[in-house]
Amino acid sequence: MLVRASIAIAVAGPGSLGTALASAATTASSGGTAAPAASGNSHLKVTVTPRQHVLRGDDDPVHGSVRPGRRGRSVLIQVRRDGDGWQTVAHATTGADGRFRASWTTHSLGNYAVRAKVGSTGPSGKAEHGVIVYKASQASWYGPGFYGNRTACGETLRPSTLGVAHKTLPCGTKVALYYHGHAVTVPVIDRGPYAAGREYDLTAETKHRLHFGSTGTVWSAPHAH
CATH class of the missing domain: 2.60.40 (Immunoglobulin-like)
Structure with missing residues (x-):
């Protein structure tokens, strides 16, 4: 909605x-x-x-x-x-x-x-009222099996960590995400995903807040907030 x-x-x-x-x-x-x-x-x-x-x-x-x-x-x-x-x-x-x-x-x-x-x-x-303009991006999620490890951006990954992995965006870049009526803005904290065609890997907490499934299309806007 x-x-x-x-x-x-x-x-x-x-x-x-x-x-x-x-x-x-x-x-x-x-x-x-x-x-x-x-x-x-x-x-x-x-x-x-x-x-x-x-x-x-x-x-x-x-x-x-x-x-x-x-x-x-x-x-x-x-x-x-x-x-x-x-x-x-x-x-x-x-x-x-x-x-x-x-x-x-x-x-x-x-x-x-x-x-x-x-x-x-x-x-x-x-x-003034804020409007965010997005593009469609393919996404997946990750977390279990990696908790306690350091991400490529130097952060310790935990179940409560908010963020996304991206191949090229600088660490700390804010990315606005929108999925079926749910919105969140999170930083880039890691590198990936490496599956063909996917642009973002969501942490478990980011996935939870967006009510996102395992894989699919999210709307994304780097540098937005």
Whole structure:
């Protein structure tokens, strides 16, 4: 099951550039709750709901609303990757009830922030929601028979050790993993796997937290967190 989270952004309307912005509220519901508006009736309440875990090359659907509802408001969907500047990736127009829908296509792995902004100018809320873009990777797991041994990265392997083995990623590299609704970020602690076609060996604890089987496909994003 895909996990969704909502962010609420208070956006200053026309003629209110000098008014302080409302604090943005982050929720973990699929419906979304708007942040309290700052003083003055000219402020709009905007909610936006992206999908948190996305496979590279897929479209990430984004929906939300602008209150008070009015047909024809222009909404910009913007993303920012790993501290870069905001980039507009989609446009939407509100319906009579203030709701809008859009999508953007993910091309690069990593962490993104997603927001919706009403109009092309003027201040926007500071609420940001994280989205991770992954690739599909073949994985297996290991542990029994190796506990107590030192890994290639100098760590003692135990049943409680969180991490993955990878052939080339530097030791300590953080790797975000996602499998059927379960997500975890772990470091590279060892070398392997050496079976053809497999990219990662998961430790027993990593396997447990992902509810992973013996072998299969996981979504992975090196350097993400």
